[in-house]
Each structure stands twice: as structure tokens, then as C-alpha cells.
Amino acid sequence: MRTAPVAATVPVATPASTPTQIAQSQLAALSKAVAADAPVDTDRVDRIKAALANGTFPILPATIADQMLSFRYEWMSDDPKSQD
Numbered sequence: 001m002r003t004a005p006v007a008a009t010v011p012v013a014t015p016a017s018t019p020t021q022i023a024q025s026q027l028a029a030l031s032k033a034v035a036a037d038a039p040v041d042t043d044r045v046d047r048i049k050a051a052l053a054n055g056t057f058p059i060l061p062a063t064i065a066d067q068m069l070s071f072r073y074e075w076m077s078d079d080p081k082s083q084d
Contacts, residue, residue: 051057
């Protein structure tokens, strides 16, 4: 039985960061930036607060009830328990 000579191994440097690690760090930085600036229209919020304070904001019980029912039915469509 004949054995072949084994060549010497050369150590290979590992990269400081892989493309996946870079993408993950960029994603983390982006998500922090987005979370820091919530998508709120502060001018509209201020107008609604002022209208509520001076009594000019139209509160329509039928509209509120319709929206609540709509949200409930939308939520139920995603709930596997309500599919019975």
C-alpha cells in the first residue's frame, strides 16, 4: 500500500465580518432609525387636540360604532378560532 505525501496546510485568515453580518448590522441600524422617528403627523394630532378642547371635533357615534365593528370583523378573519 502506497501513501501519498501530505502537503503542509496554510492558515487562512477569517474575514472581520461576513456579508451576512454586515447586512444584519445595517438592518439593525435602519430599524433603530425608523423606530426613533415614529410615523405620526404631529400637526394633525395638534389640530385634533385643539378641536376636542374647543368642542368642534365631530363625534359621530354611528361612525365610531361602524369602525369598531369593521375592526372586529377584520380581526376575526385572521383568527383561526373564529373559523368554526
